[in-house]
Amino acid sequence: MRPENDTELETQIAEWRSYMLRRRAVASADVDELEDHLRERVADLTETGLRPDEAFLIAVKRMGRMDELSREFAREHSDRLWKQLVLTDEDAPAEAERRRGLLVMVVCAALGVLAVKLPALFGFGFDDSAEFYGRNMGLLILAPLTVYFAWRRRVSRNTVLALAGLFALGALGANVYPVADDSQSIVLSAIHLPLALWLVVGVAYAEGDWRSGQRRMDFIRFSGEWFIYLVLIGLGGGVLTGITIGTFSAIGIDAETFISEWLIPCGGAAAVVVAAWLVEAKQSVIENMAPVLTRVFTPLFAVTLVAVLVAIAVTTNAIDVERDMLILFDLLLVVVLALVLYSISARDPGAPPGVFDWMQLALVVSALLIDVLVLIAILGRITEFGFTPNKSAALGENLILFVNLAWTAWLYWGIVKGRKRFALLERWQTDYVPVYAAWAWIVVLAFPPLFAFA
Amino acid sequence: MHIAKDLVAASATPLVLGILAEEESYGYAILKEISERSGGRLEWTEGLLYPLLHRLERLGHVEAHWRTPDGGRRRKYYAITPSGLKELAEQRKQWDAVSEALQDIWKATRSIVPAPGPVLEG
Numbered sequence: 382m383r384p385e386n387d388t389e390l391e392t393q394i395a396e397w398r399s400y401m402l403r404r405r406a407v408a409s410a411d412v413d414e415l416e417d418h419l420r421e422r423v424a425d426l427t428e429t430g431l432r433p434d435e436a437f438l439i440a441v442k443r444m445g446r447m448d449e450l451s452r453e454f455a456r457e458h459s460d461r462l463w464k465q466l467v468l469t470d471e472d473a474p475a476e477a478e479r480r481r482g483l484l485v486m487v488v489c490a491a492l493g494v495l496a497v498k499l500p501a502l503f504g505f506g507f508d509d510s511a512e513f514y515g516r517n518m519g520l521l522i523l524a525p526l527t528v529y530f531a532w533r534r535r536v537s538r539n540t541v542l543a544l545a546g547l548f549a550l551g552a553l554g555a556n557v558y559p560v561a562d563d564s565q566s567i568v569l570s571a572i573h574l575p576l577a578l579w580l581v582v583g584v585a586y587a588e589g590d591w592r593s594g595q596r597r598m599d600f601i602r603f604s605g606e607w608f609i610y611l612v613l614i615g616l617g618g619g620v621l622t623g624i625t626i627g628t629f630s631a632i633g634i635d636a637e638t639f640i641s642e643w644l645i646p647c648g649g650a651a652a653v654v655v656a657a658w659l660v661e662a663k664q665s666v667i668e669n670m671a672p673v674l675t676r677v678f679t680p681l682f683a684v685t686l687v688a689v690l691v692a693i694a695v696t697t698n699a700i701d702v703e704r705d706m707l708i709l710f711d712l713l714l715v716v717v718l719a720l721v722l723y724s725i726s727a728r729d730p731g732a733p734p735g736v737f738d739w740m741q742l743a744l745v746v747s748a749l750l751i752d753v754l755v756l757i758a759i760l761g762r763i764t765e766f767g768f769t770p771n772k773s774a775a776l777g778e779n780l781i782l783f784v785n786l787a788w789t790a791w792l793y794w795g796i797v798k799g800r801k802r803f804a805l806l807e808r809w810q811t812d813y814v815p816v817y818a819a820w821a822w823i824v825v826l827a828f829p830p831l832f833a834f835a
Numbered sequence: 836m837h838i839a840k841d842l843v844a845a846s847a848t849p850l851v852l853g854i855l856a857e858e859e860s861y862g863y864a865i866l867k868e869i870s871e872r873s874g875g876r877l878e879w880t881e882g883l884l885y886p887l888l889h890r891l892e893r894l895g896h897v898e899a900h901w902r903t904p905d906g907g908r909r910r911k912y913y914a915i916t917p918s919g920l921k922e923l924a925e926q927r928k929q930w931d932a933v934s935e936a937l938q939d940i941w942k943a944t945r946s947i948v949p950a951p952g953p954v955l956e957g
Binding site for chain 1: 861862863866880881882883885886887889890893908909910911
């Protein structure tokens with residue numbers, strides 16, 4: 382056999398291997414086995430006088446089409462089509478890294494539990510200090526998560542200092558203002574501080590490289606998956622809680638204090654870290670869920686919103702502006718934005734615009750139209766009754782989301798018309814993230830003094 | 836001559852177990868052996884052979900191990916287990932029953948004669 386043919390054959394076999402390895406039902410050991418088979422046949426065929434490349438072609442042909450071959454394998458190994466989160470790896474360095482991740486996760490989850498339970502030592506029991514926990518919950522549960530990412534990513538000293546500084550700022554903003562327990566400001570701070578701190582978690586997630594658009598998009602992906610995992614863990618926790626209460630009451634013991642003082646706060650705090658760890662551990666194993674849900678719900682939301690618009694147009698009923706309307710429409714915009722974001726996060730930027738993009742455009746435009754109607758109604762109320770912290774915060778959020786979605790709609794129009802590249806939209810969304818952070822911090826830090834601690 | 840798919844599938848297990856009962860072997864050699872034994876009339880695909888071997892392994896009828904000869908590539912060898920031998924004996928009983936019945940019927944129905952031979956006289 383001539384050497385050049387030999388290397389050519391090796392390249393061909395390597396190529397064949399890589400194609401074969403892409404088949405999920407065919408494990409790499411099976412590919413080894415099949416490769417051995419292929420080489421034997423090539424050797425036999427070359428003995429009969431064929432050139433190696435001819436022999437290779439015939440041998441591959443004889444093996445049958447890859448689809449059919451892998452279908453046969455799938456029939457025997459159907460379990461392989463279900464990707465499993467395997468926590469052991471034959472690969473030693475990867476295994477060491479995974480063990481380290483597991484250790485960091487356990488330590489940080491324990492930190493979370495400690496952070497939530499430590500105030501009890503100073504007289505802040507979970508059940509009877511709702512006000513204290515309302516102010517500080519975000520700090521207590523997100524600090525361990527930040528530690529988790531800072532530790533896993535081995536962030537630089539400057540980043541650690543910046544993260545610590547931001548958390549200290551959050552602690553000050555939540556606790557130094559003399560606001561009453563039942564004031565609007567304290568509720569606003571309880572909602573906005575976790576949001577602001579979540580983006581601080583993002584800084585740790587991005588190893589301090591928060592300016593990078595790609596890192597921001599990764600954090601958006603992470604956030605969606607994290608939320609889904611947290612909800613799933615919460616569902617499991619609910620079942621555990623119910624069974625605990627039931628079985629203990631069956632033997633005449635009241636477990637309610639244990640549940641509310643220990644199981645729920647500690648479980649919740651630990652779940653925040655565990656969910657983050659799960660997202661990272663399964664990242665490359667399991668399909669991301671958030672984009673899948675987005676695919677399911679985008680058409681449904683689009684149809685609903687268009688139906689609302691048609692109903693308004695037909696009946697000419699004005700939107701009844703209730704007190705909580707603004708919040709409801711903020712939520713609507715958040716949902717629409719999330720649907721846009723998570724479909725962007727999973728979209729191939731090079732793919733041509735399709736039906737789904739039209740649907741997204743319809744969704745965004747109808748949400749915007751409804752929001753305009755609401756804003757007009759609400760501005761009337763505000764000019765009549767003046768600003769309160771709640772109304773200002775809700776209005777500010779509405780405007781921020783409105784600007785984002787309006788520009789998104791404009792970009793989307795260009796994209797479905799084929800005039801703009803999809804990457805522009807992705808860029809716009811990641812560039813916009815600091816606006817949310819700035820607004821959340823403004824509400825936490827500047828609103829209480831602005832509104833005289835109302 | 837083409838052998839029907841169902842027949843190929845049904846005879847696959849006893850053929851593989853029978854070959855492995857003689858001595859342990861590996862995929863390509865088993866395939867060649869089957870082709871030779873059947874005079875080239877049984878042409879198996881890899882998509883039939885390897886999943887079958889893996890199934891027999893899962894059922895415990897064969898044992899597999901990788902062996903690397905000096906300076907060679909590693910190769911997966913299959914050997915029959917006691918449970919495989921039992922299965923083979925069982926399959927053999929069934930096939931004997933089927934083939935006996937068929938022989939009987941071939942003798943009785945003279946009109947069906949293997950082509951291309953001349954029609955035999957009764």
